Amino acid sequence: MRLGVTVVICTYNGAALLPETLHHLAKQRVRQGIKWEIVVINNASTDHTAQVALEEWEKHQNDIQLTLYHQPKQGLTFARELGFKKASYEFVLFCDDDNWLNPDYINLAYDVMLKHPNVGVLGGYGELLFESPPPYWAKQYRLFANGPQASTSGKVPNNKVYGAGFVVRKTAYELLIKAGFKPMLTDRKAGYLSSGGDYEICYAIALAGYDIWYDENLVFKHFMPQARINPEYYIRFIKEGPESFEVLVPYRVRANSQINSSAVFYLKLVKIVLTYTLKLIPELLRKQRVSPDSEEASLLTLKIMSIKSKIFIFRSHATMKENFLKIKRFEQHNLKAYKMNRCVLRNPEKKTLKPTPYKVYKV
Structure with missing residues (x-):
């Protein structure tokens, strides 16, 4: 797998949000020698998302390539799957269409993932940025991906980080796919607010023997449009969100x-x-x-x-x-043989196992 960073933006009707997100990507201070690209996955949008993505990136006259793909199958999980498939580089950074990455985000993510080869997923620190002053309850109630994910940078004890701004090692994900992994959650789907696909990826990669990490220096702004800051939206989120527990709790x-x-x-x-x-x-x-x-x-x-x-x-x-x-x-x-073979690559004296070819259990 080629070393570098693929920034994947999965978006549904993100025409209003993408310009600022792409603006912050254009301001990335990526060191010479670090290869990177942007992949936008248009997840069955009904607005001008595709047109906006291409036109806005063109305005920045940036040498970094932005490639647009269309995923007609509704669901953030399906958009992520296409993002993994189209990513050219080993470190796949999922930047939501409302995430504004700090200028050194790609540098830092690359360095951490390169230095720690057993890190399968790396999470950052999101800071909520409200479009207009929020009411008291919105500031106090932590609903969206933001804040520290552990007491200190390093391996997280609960094997999960939120998907906004997280970086996934592509070889770790591909190991899961080779073992027969099929996500059980569709994650966010159009206007439906049940999620959890990010945690499912984290848990599955942890089961494959990788570490899940958090780095407090990976900072981004998580933009909160005014349309989300109302009691009705919060109530829908609260009621629909726990549906993912049927999968995430196990x-x-x-x-x-x-x-x-x-x-x-x-x-x-x-x-x-x-x-x-x-x-x-x-x-x-x-x-x-x-x-x-x-x-x-x-x-x-x-x-x-x-x-x-x-x-x-x-x-x-x-x-x-x-x-x-x-x-x-x-x-x-399914995973046992692949985990053993990863151990052998690090400890050649250990015996390898062949993956069982006759029966595949899918999750």
């Missing part, structure tokens, strides 16, 4: 605990539900003590609704268990 348990038993998996589910319940109780009590018309009450309403939505999704515990077993089989039967 991944989380397997990637972070290496549990094999279904009984122990159920105990983990009970523990998670109890944790959410213990968070819910003080919020309910706090809401009783504030004025119903206050901004604090609005904030508490969102927090309570979010916790309840997360608890209610555990009614799908049977589906979670089924997905857990699929993930476990995929790791044990």
Whole structure:
């Protein structure tokens, strides 16, 4: 795989957002010798996204190539898949159409990924930038990808970083594909707000034996248009978001605990539900003590609704268990040989294993 950085922008109806995002990419201070490119994936947009992407980049008269591809299949997961396929370089940086990367972002990402070959996914630090002054509850309630992802730079303990601005090692992703990996989540789909595809990639790559990292120096602005800053949007996000838990909770348990038993998996589910319940109780009590018309009450309403939505999704515990077993089989039967062979490349004295050709378990 060729060393370099492919910046992938997956966008749906992003005509209004792309100009500023591309402007910040044009201002990247990339060192001589680092090869990079931009790939825009137009995910079934109904506006002038494609035209805007090409015309805006042309304005900057930049020598870096921008290539536009069309993914007619709705869903951020499908857009990312096409981005991986079209990427020319080893380090694939997913820049959302509302992410404004700091000038040294590509340099820093390249350096970290090159220095640490076992890093499969690298996350950065997003700073929310509101189009207009937000209400109190929007500033206090962390809904979008932003803020630190660990207490310090390095390997993250929970094996996940948010997808905005994250960098994926293409050989790690291709290892998953060779092993039969099929994402279970479509991620964001047009106006539908359920997501989680970024975490699914992180967990799957962690199961393949790679590290998931965070670097506090990888800073970007996450632009928040006024249209998103309203209670209706937040409520939709809160209600639709936890639907991904049917997939992400089994991944989380397997990637972070290496549990094999279904009984122990159920105990983990009970523990998670109890944790959410213990968070819910003080919020309910706090809401009783504030004025119903206050901004604090609005904030508490969102927090309570979010916790309840997360608890209610555990009614799908049977589906979670089924997905857990699929993930476990995929790791044990499909990924095992590939993980062993990666070990051999680092430790040649170890014996290699051939991938099992006769049965493929898909997740």
